[in-house]
Amino acid sequence: MKMKAGLWIDHKKAVIVFVDDKSEKKVVLKSNLEKIVGLSSNKGPFASFGRRDFPKYDIVSRDFTGHLNNYYDMVSSQLKKAAGILIFGPGQPKNELVKRMGKNKISGLIKKKETAGKMTDAQIAAKVRRFFFRRAV
DSSP states (O other): OOEEEEEEESSSEEEEEOOSOOOEEEEEEEEOOOTTTTTSSSTTTTSOTTTTTTHHHHHHHHHHHHHHHHHHHHEEEEEEEOOSEEEEESSSSSHHHHHHHTTTTOOGGGGEEEOOOOOHHHHHHHHHHHHHHHOOO
């Protein structure tokens, strides 16, 4: 039986739990993504709204997006092994990942996507097992 996968993801960390009816394997991936400093502060690139300020924002934004795409590709490569995928987590990361998975042609594996707050690894594993095997853990 091919393993199913559950993924909890945010911009900093992805926890993937592979399950089948007898076993469980956990993979944790970190994005090492640094916050974009200065984009919302008065000292950032928008402080003076001068012409020279916008290229700085553009470069930082492109770097941020490129880093996220690399992170999502790393997560997607792990999920290619699964027979079905449950994706959950806070905010936009799960939606951004699904969009990126469509470009990588593996979005057809997704069974469900839902919003969830912070969870421990044990809670993530229990949620995945319940979703795929419909039984208490």
